[in-house]
Amino acid sequence: MLEIKNLHVTVGGQEILKGLNLTISDGEVHAIMGPNGAGKSTLSYAVCGKDGYEITQGSITYNGKNLMDMDPNERAGEGLFLGFQYPVEIPGVSNMNFLRSALNSQRRYRGEDEIAAVDFLKLIRAKAAELDMDPEMLKRPVNVGFSGGEKKRNEMVQMAVLDPSLAVLDETDSGLDIDALKIVATGINRLRATDKSILMITHYQRLLDYVVPDYVHILAAGQIVKTGGKELALELEEKGYMGLGITESAA
Amino acid sequence: MTQKRYFDTPQIATSFEAVRQFLPGADIDDFNGLRGDAMSKYMDSGLPGPKVEEWKYTNLNFLANENFDIATALPQETEIKELFEKACVKGLSGPLLVFVNGHYYKPLSPFADQKGIKLSLLSDNIQSFRVGMAVSDGDSSLNNLNRALVTDGYHLEIAPNVEMKQPLQVIHMATSGTDMTAMRYRVQIMAGAGAKAEIIESYIGVDQERYWTHGITDVMLDQGADVTIYQFQTQGRQAVHMTELHSHVADKARFSHISLQLGAEINRTELINSFTGENADIELRGAYLGRNKQSQDIFTRINHDQPNCQSNQLYRGVLDAGGKSAFQGKVIVARDAQKTNADQSNKNLLLSRKAEANAKPELLIYADDVKCSHGTTVGELDPDQLFYLRSRGMDEVTAKGLLVEAFVAEVFDDIADETLRTAFKEKTARWLAHEVTP
Numbered sequence: 001m002l003e004i005k006n007l008h009v010t011v012g013g014q015e016i017l018k019g020l021n022l023t024i025s026d027g028e029v030h031a032i033m034g035p036n037g038a039g040k041s042t043l044s045y046a047v048c049g050k051d052g053y054e055i056t057q058g059s060i061t062y063n064g065k066n067l068m069d070m071d072p073n074e075r076a077g078e079g080l081f082l083g084f085q086y087p088v089e090i091p092g093v094s095n096m097n098f099l100r101s102a103l104n105s106q107r108r109y110r111g112e113d114e115i116a117a118v119d120f121l122k123l124i125r126a127k128a129a130e131l132d133m134d135p136e137m138l139k140r141p142v143n144v145g146f147s148g149g150e151k152k153r154n155e156m157v158q159m160a161v162l163d164p165s166l167a168v169l170d171e172t173d174s175g176l177d178i179d180a181l182k183i184v185a186t187g188i189n190r191l192r193a194t195d196k197s198i199l200m201i202t203h204y205q206r207l208l209d210y211v212v213p214d215y216v217h218i219l220a221a222g223q224i225v226k227t228g229g230k231e232l233a234l235e236l237e238e239k240g241y242m243g244l245g246i247t248e249s250a251a
Numbered sequence: 252m253t254q255k256r257y258f259d260t261p262q263i264a265t266s267f268e269a270v271r272q273f274l275p276g277a278d279i280d281d282f283n284g285l286r287g288d289a290m291s292k293y294m295d296s297g298l299p300g301p302k303v304e305e306w307k308y309t310n311l312n313f314l315a316n317e318n319f320d321i322a323t324a325l326p327q328e329t330e331i332k333e334l335f336e337k338a339c340v341k342g343l344s345g346p347l348l349v350f351v352n353g354h355y356y357k358p359l360s361p362f363a364d365q366k367g368i369k370l371s372l373l374s375d376n377i378q379s380f381r382v383g384m385a386v387s388d389g390d391s392s393l394n395n396l397n398r399a400l401v402t403d404g405y406h407l408e409i410a411p412n413v414e415m416k417q418p419l420q421v422i423h424m425a426t427s428g429t430d431m432t433a434m435r436y437r438v439q440i441m442a443g444a445g446a447k448a449e450i451i452e453s454y455i456g457v458d459q460e461r462y463w464t465h466g467i468t469d470v471m472l473d474q475g476a477d478v479t480i481y482q483f484q485t486q487g488r489q490a491v492h493m494t495e496l497h498s499h500v501a502d503k504a505r506f507s508h509i510s511l512q513l514g515a516e517i518n519r520t521e522l523i524n525s526f527t528g529e530n531a532d533i534e535l536r537g538a539y540l541g542r543n544k545q546s547q548d549i550f551t552r553i554n555h556d557q558p559n560c561q562s563n564q565l566y567r568g569v570l571d572a573g574g575k576s577a578f579q580g581k582v583i584v585a586r587d588a589q590k591t592n593a594d595q596s597n598k599n600l601l602l603s604r605k606a607e608a609n610a611k612p613e614l615l616i617y618a619d620d621v622k623c624s625h626g627t628t629v630g631e632l633d634p635d636q637l638f639y640l641r642s643r644g645m646d647e648v649t650a651k652g653l654l655v656e657a658f659v660a661e662v663f664d665d666i667a668d669e670t671l672r673t674a675f676k677e678k679t680a681r682w683l684a685h686e687v688t689p
Contacts, residue, residue, distance in 0.1 A: 050638050076644035088639035092657025102643035
């Protein structure tokens with residue numbers, strides 16, 4: 001269970017999140033929507049521990065552990081996964097090598113043995129196949145020369161291999177055509193299970209047609225201003241933020 | 252006035268006179284004479300000081316007042332074996348030459364004659380060396396110092412159209428007992444027309460001694476010859492490592508030099524290359540890594556004196572706290588060298604605010620129909636890349652290691668032989684993991 005209480009986050013001296021509360025229980029899928037500049041990406045980076053995102057007040061705990069004291073890699077070891085809005089290119093590091101190193105780092109953190117090379121190969125090939133990734137792409141440097149859709153698909157393959165218990169997906173659906181969107185949705189739906197939690201940050205209702213959330217939250221001006229079921233996203237789609245009485249300049 | 256830019260070292264001349272009669276070839280008048288002439292030439296200038304433009308990144312002041320004797324240590328067999336095991340690239344079955352403290356070491360140097368390949372030692376083939384040394388165009392003061400005091404080395408001749416089936420592996424090592432001694436080697440490689448050869452050179456030594464390794468290599472490639480030198484420089488932490496290579500590359504010939512420099516306190520590697528024919532290729536690639544007072548100074552020159560030739564240089568530097576480097580790469584395209592294609596790339600990665608990387612590319616182009624490019628960067632690890640790796644579970648050391656390995660990998664990725672490619676990458680990884688002798 002992820003519990004965020006009264007979270008205040010400052011970036012470059014400017015307060016972006018201003019007392020955000022959010023609880024995600026095991027097995028739940030939550031969607032966070034909100035206008036530009038509401039603090040959606042800030043929330044995902046603060047949860048995953050990126051440098052420069054300073055928490056000035058409040059707490060983030062996961063399964064009772066204080067995440068704020070942990071390095072990003074320790075958070076990953078605890079089961080967190082961040083799906084990037086803009087996945088980073090890493091020239092010179094093959095997808096395969098990258099994922100093996102990541103998976104083994106997490107296993108070491110949890111006190112488990114490293115995965116045998118043969119087992120790893122089987123695992124990664126199976127996950128790539130499930131998400132229709134050409135196995136040749138596993139040999140290519142991480143995200144280098146990948147199209148927007150291929151990068152997001154790669155995020156889903158990474159998520160499938162690392163098998164997190166909490167996935168935070170930061171606008172994973174942005175800039176995708178319908179085919180790529182379906183791949184991303186498949187990746188998210190495959191992760192869904194009673195012991196997994198998913199937090200989707202999205203701009204558009206479109207993704208929610210394919211991954212139906214249990215809860216929808218609207219984030220504006222650094223706080224969650226409205227919470228509802230999946231119908232809230234539809235209402236938002238129909239009426240817009242203004243129609244729901246939310247202005248971008250709510251701050 | 253120019254004299255003052257060099258350090259006088261009278262103690263070296265005195266020492267030379269004392270040891271001269273014990274040096275190889277002392278009984279052969281013309282060879283002994285050549286040594287004497289070389290010493291006079293050296294003494295005329297001395298050691299280059301930091302005011303000599305080409306030496307501004309490596310200060311030899313500390314050598315000027317010291318005397319490095321000829322190494323005479325009688326090393327323990329176990330120590331030799333230990334260093335040998337570390338340096339030797341396993342899984343290759345070619346001939347092996349081991350030099351210990353400046354002298355050929357037979358027990359670890361099996362080499363069988365192959366038809367068309369002549370491999371001999373300086374110590375027993377003075378005449379070949381005399382000829383080779385006479386034609387060598389290296390005339391720097393340090394080259395002359397080496398001529399005067401050289402103790403051993405090898406001479407490799409490959410007959411026309413002969414291909415060496417396995418690479419020749421040469422290991423130069425410095426054992427304990429070599430403190431304040433110098434080991435001066437000389438290497439001559441002559442590849443006949445259409446001949447093909449690969450040479451692996453490893454330099455290794457103990458950390459507790461301050462020794463000076465000084466090697467000069469002359470490589471002559473006839474038409475269509477193909478020679479590649481792979482070099483591993485993993486010298487001891489206090490070592491002074493200096494090598495100077497001169498290559499002459501004829502019509503349609505191809506010369507490659509691929510190196511990893513991660514040892515020694517002071518490293519000065521010079522690669523001076525000249526095209527003597529058309530449609531020829533020169534490729535220089537290297538990675539240099541430094542930390543804790545290490546200084547890696549790579550100096551390259553490519554003389555494009557002939558038209559229709561290609562040269563390609565790719566160097567990557569990684570500097571951690573206390574490390575310093577210089578890459579000085581000069582390309583000179585003569586007026587008649589039309590259709591020259593010269594490319595140079597040098598990138599440096601600083602892992603600490605207490606690291607220093609210097610880059611000095613120099614292109615002198617006198618022809619008008621050429622394609623020349625150069626690019627130099629000095630930067631730090633990309634924080635977004637680092638966060639991406641860490642968000643996937645890698646701790647900081649693992650993530651940085653992966654990024655640095657990737658940065659350096661470009662230098663070695665094209666090596667066809669997997670054993671060699673892996674050896675380069677593993678030694679790099681061990682340096683990154685702070686292992687004592689990578």
